[in-house]
Amino acid sequence: MPKSTSAHISQLSHKDIRIRRRALRALFEIDSPNNLESFIPLLNDKDPWFRSKALDAHRMWAPRLNIDSLIPLATHKSIDARRCAANLLEKFTGDTSSVAEILYQDEDNLCKIKASKALIKSDSEGKFTSQLIQSDNDRIKIIALSSDHISKKQLLSCLSDSSNSIKENALSQLSKKNENISEERLSQLLSEGVNPLSIVHFSVENAGDSMIRLANISDSKVRKSLVKILREKYNSTDDDSIKLLIENKCYPVLGRWLQGKKDAASDKLRWQIIENEEVDEIERSRLLERLIGRCNESEIIEKSEGLINSTTSQLLKITAQNLSTAGNSRQL
Numbered sequence: 001m002p003k004s005t006s007a008h009i010s011q012l013s014h015k016d017i018r019i020r021r022r023a024l025r026a027l028f029e030i031d032s033p034n035n036l037e038s039f040i041p042l043l044n045d046k047d048p049w050f051r052s053k054a055l056d057a058h059r060m061w062a063p064r065l066n067i068d069s070l071i072p073l074a075t076h077k078s079i080d081a082r083r084c085a086a087n088l089l090e091k092f093t094g095d096t097s098s099v100a101e102i103l104y105q106d107e108d109n110l111c112k113i114k115a116s117k118a119l120i121k122s123d124s125e126g127k128f129t130s131q132l133i134q135s136d137n138d139r140i141k142i143i144a145l146s147s148d149h150i151s152k153k154q155l156l157s158c159l160s161d162s163s164n165s166i167k168e169n170a171l172s173q174l175s176k177k178n179e180n181i182s183e184e185r186l187s188q189l190l191s192e193g194v195n196p197l198s199i200v201h202f203s204v205e206n207a208g209d210s211m212i213r214l215a216n217i218s219d220s221k222v223r224k225s226l227v228k229i230l231r232e233k234y235n236s237t238d239d240d241s242i243k244l245l246i247e248n249k250c251y252p253v254l255g256r257w258l259q260g261k262k263d264a265a266s267d268k269l270r271w272q273i274i275e276n277e278e279v280d281e282i283e284r285s286r287l288l289e290r291l292i293g294r295c296n297e298s299e300i301i302e303k304s305e306g307l308i309n310s311t312t313s314q315l316l317k318i319t320a321q322n323l324s325t326a327g328n329s330r331q332l
Contacts, residue, residue, distance in 0.1 A: 005030060009038040017047070024053055033061035040072045043081055055084045063091035067099050074102045082106055086114035097122040109137075116143045123149055130154075138163050145169045152179055159185065164194050171198040186210040200225045204233065207241040215250035227256040237265045251279050255287050262294070271303055274316075281313040288319045295326040 008030070011023035027035050035057075042054035055073075062069040073085035086103050089096050096118045103115035116139075119128040126149030133144040133154055142165065144150065145158065150173060158170035159181075167189060174181065181202045187210055189199060196214055200222065203211035214226055230253070234242050245254050251273050258270050270291075274284045288307075294300050304324040308317050 005032065005035065009035065012038060012042065020050070024050070028057070028060075031060075033064040036061040036065065036069060043072065043076055043078065051078075051080075055080065058084060059088065062088055067092050067094070067096050070099045071102070074099050079108055082108060082111050086111040089114055089118040095122045097128070112137065113139055113143070116140045120144060120147045123147060125149070126151075133158075138165055141166055142169045145173055152177065155179070159189065164192065167192075167194050168198040171202070175201045180205060182206075183208040183210055187213075190214075196222045197225055201229060204229045204241055207244055211241065212244065212248045212250065215245060215248070215253045223253060223256070227253055230257050235261075237269050249279075251276075252283055255283055258287070259290055267299075274303075275307065275310070277312060281315045284313070285315050285319045288316070288323055291323060292326060295323050 005027070008023040008026045011019050012027075014020050014023070027038070039054045039057040042050045042057075045051050045054070058069070058073055062073075070085045070088055073081045073088075076082060076085075082103065085099065086106075086108075089100055089103070100115040100118035100122065103111045104119060106112060106115070116132055116135075119132065120143055123129050126147070129144050129147040129149040132140050132147075133150070135141050135144070141158070141161075141163075145155070145166070146169075152174070155170045155174050155177075158166050161167055161170075171181075171189075171194070175198075183206045186199055186202055186206065186208075190196065190210060190213060196217055196219065199210065200214055203214050204226070211226075214222055217223070230241060230245075233239075234257075236242065237246070242254075242257070245257075246269065254269065255273060258266055261267075261270075270287055273279055274287050276284070288304070291300055301324055304320040307320040308324065311317055311320070
């Protein structure tokens, strides 16, 4: 006749280790979360095998109970037990702050990090956000910055932090909230070595010197991000940001912004760049190559033929010749 659950539980403290192990395996097979309490004494067992099985039992059943089932782990002297509790916090739905607050006080960094995430997740009034944003630990501070309750004042304050990672995360949140940052502050952040990608959005909004500084950075990711935002926001060469780029001869950015535009003003700017012998020949050649889809237009053919005779760049001559030839062949 099969033994009852209570019989297996009583055998967990048997002197014979073989009987104890059989009882433990049987309880795992029964798979009842209500049996978790009987595994708590095993957290202090002299045998590491039983201690590890006690942790396995908590991993298996605690998430199917309430958050208080983690308290024996969270308050245990063993770092393995406390880390187990910290890792299980994310398995629970609802408010886990009661246990997370215990683990946040732990000296172990992993426990503090996991607890911080749980506290922010359970933060309904901003209490934990205000607490964690004051931490000296950068990782905890970054977790606090992700909170829905983070204020503009707190975010702006983080722009003065000694850590660029903190500044960049604060900038990301400010961008999501559509907040503005002064041109002076942007310039300072760039000088402090903050990742330019985190500043692109604000620089375009300001249409000032910081945008020009970013436009002149050779980093392809920065340039791509800048062009993407410019294309999303501006369609005309009369827009202030585009005018500023033209005035400061930011041709690599302008060339990419012009891609696909066919209006008269865009064509005029495009050819001004292409025909400017002071502009890098590779940039000019790229602008020409992008016109291949319009090579049958009479103006494109005429401009290309004129460029062949006027430019001193062999690369431009070849590109213009290819464009002109393609246009003439299509007209035949």
